[in-house]
Structure formats: C-alpha cells, structure tokens
Amino acid sequence: MGFVQTNKHYTKVVAKLNDLVFQILGTPSGKFWKDLNLEFSPSFVKKKLLPKSWSKVSTKFSHIPYCENLLSLFLKLEPSERITADDALQHCYFATLPKAIHHIPQTSSIFSVPGVYLIPDITCDNSHL
Numbered sequence: 001m002g003f004v005q006t007n008k009h010y011t012k013v014v015a016k017l018n019d020l021v022f023q024i025l026g027t028p029s030g031k032f033w034k035d036l037n038l039e040f041s042p043s044f045v046k047k048k049l050l051p052k053s054w055s056k057v058s059t060k061f062s063h064i065p066y067c068e069n070l071l072s073l074f075l076k077l078e079p080s081e082r083i084t085a086d087d088a089l090q091h092c093y094f095a096t097l098p099k100a101i102h103h104i105p106q107t108s109s110i111f112s113v114p115g116v117y118l119i120p121d122i123t124c125d126n127s128h129l
Contacts, residue, residue, distance in 0.1 A: 025077050026051035032077065066093035 073083035
C-alpha cells in the first residue's frame with residue numbers, strides 16, 4: 001500500500017511541476033504532444049495558458065548571478081532544446097563550487113565535499129511550492 005501512496009504523491013508532484021512550467025511557457029498544443037509521440041488528454045491540461053514574458057519571470061532571479069541564463073536553458077518545452085545535465089554542471093552558475101564536486105561518486109552527497117554547504121535564501125519566495 002505504501003507504493004500506491006508514493007505513486008499518488010509522485011503523480012501530484014509531477015502535475016504541479018507541469019502546471020508551474022505551463023504557467024511560464026504556456027500550455028503545449030495537442031500537436032506538441034503528438035510530435036512527442038505521447039498520448040494527449042485534454043483533461044491533463046486544466047486550462048489554456050499563454051506564455052509569460054521572460055522579463056516577468058527573470059526578475060524574480062535577477063539577484064542570483066547567472067541564474068536567469070541557466071533557468072532559460074532548462075525551461076524549454078521541446079526536450080531536445082534543453083541543456084543537458086552535464087552541460088548545466090559546467091555552466092557559470094556553478095563556477096563558485098569546488099572542482100571536487102565534479103568527481104564525487106554518484107551515491108555521495110555534494111555536502112561531503114569540503115566547502116559545500118546549504119545557505120537558506122531568505123530572499124526567495126517559496127509560496128508556490
């Protein structure tokens with residue numbers, strides 16, 4: 001029964017993330033889903049949203065160096081247009097991290113690297129989460 005609970009939670013999280021992305025990029029068309037060879041269900045998309053102006057989105061992150069640029073590379077509806085994880089790790093946004101972070105085992109925490117620690121961002125509005 002735990003799996004069912006976890007799966008339901010996962011589905012809700014994915015739906016919420018999709019909603020947040022659609023609020024920024026706009027709702028994909030039926031053609032978009034067809035081109036991805038995915039089943040399109042009108043019930044999946046609650047309402048038709050138009051894309052927001054990037055300037056309205058980016059101002060929320062303008063105080064964080066290189067964040068706007070990296071975010072713009074991630075936020076693409078077309079998967080082939082998105083930055084890869086490897087390329088993202090080489091982005092200027094991560095330049096201040098110790099080089100050792102690129103050589104830790106996949107099963108290790110980044111917090112095991114000396115000099116890496118979490119600083120809460122008190123300027124960030126997380127009310128959307």
